[in-house]
Amino acid sequence: MRLKDKVAIITGGGSGIGRATAELFASEGARVVVADFNSTAAKEVAQAIQNAGCQAVSVSVDVSEPAQAQRMVDVTLETYGGIDILFNGAGILARGTALDSDETTWNRVMAVNLNGTFWCCKAVLPHLIKRGGGSIINVSSSTGAHDAKGNTVAYVTSKGGVTLMTKAMAIDHAKAKVRVNAICPGPTDTINSHFGASAGRADARRRDEVDVGHRRGAATKQMPARRRAPSGCGPQARWLCCSLLTYGLGIARRSRLASGPGGLQQNVKLFLREPLRLQSPEVQT
Secondary structure, three states, rough: OOOOOOOEEEEEEEEEEHHHHHHHHHHOOOEEEEEEOOHHHHHHHHHHHHHHOOOOEEEEEOOOOHHHHHHHHHHHHHHOOOEEEEEEEEEEOOOOOOOOOOHHHHHHHHHHHHHHHHHHHHHHHHHHOOOOOEEEEOOOOOOOOOOOOOEEHHHHHHHHHHHHHHHHHHHHHHHHEEEEEEEEEOOOOOOOOOOOOOOOOOOHHHOOOEOOOOOOHHHHHHHHHHHHHHHHHHHHHHHHHOOOOOOOOOOOOOOOOOHHHHHHHHHHHHHOOOOOOOOOEEEEO
16 A cells, blocks of 8 residues: 555545545545535545545535635644645636636635645645655646636636646755645546536535536547546546655646546556656656
8 A cells, every 4th residue: 555554635525536536545545634615525525435444534624714724734633643645636617718707706716726725735834844744736737737728717827826836835845855746637527527607606616625627528528438537637646645756846747648637547557667757846748
């Protein structure tokens, strides 16, 4: 088990990429905290993990609120006594150009996707440093690394910020043996894939703490089902935080396949078999 006895916080853990990652980490021996805005979903995932004979607890959190991010960390420390891994999977998707994105939409997307990632990192970092090191994995997007998409200006901007924040944090905390990396999924079939337009509308709160995909259009419909599945991101996240990798810093890693995050799994298998030669920090494509 690559993650035996590691303590991992998974935000956005109630569904999609977050859930798949929580289940994978638990199966690899990690003690998991399933954190989600949707407390019912978080509890269901934690219970499913427990039913499989693994360790998990749930916590309700709105990552856009610094106090709630800190409370999530406090619950983790009270339950498991430390933290080794933070997986920032919470996020929301909003559609719109600069002309039709209102203040509420823009601010909410930034509050969850960019600020929320920052607040969770800020709350966790002192404990990773105290523990002698650890791993932070931020979920950015292929649009946050290379491929800006039309009609998603707020979302793309927030994810670009996550990618650069990842690199800055990797530099800042490398000497403390804290690895900070990002994964950049392509189109993924998640709850956000099926929602309509604005994060400023009434349904926006339902999308908080849910991993972010893109609209379910021609691109995703042409993909093999497995290659747009949320489970495709879990193995890459596992690779970034397991003991086999002690020197990956500031990487924004996306699949070499254009067909979505499921293709990452093949890359991960190669990484687990072969030495990884990386310079820090860089974007790999």
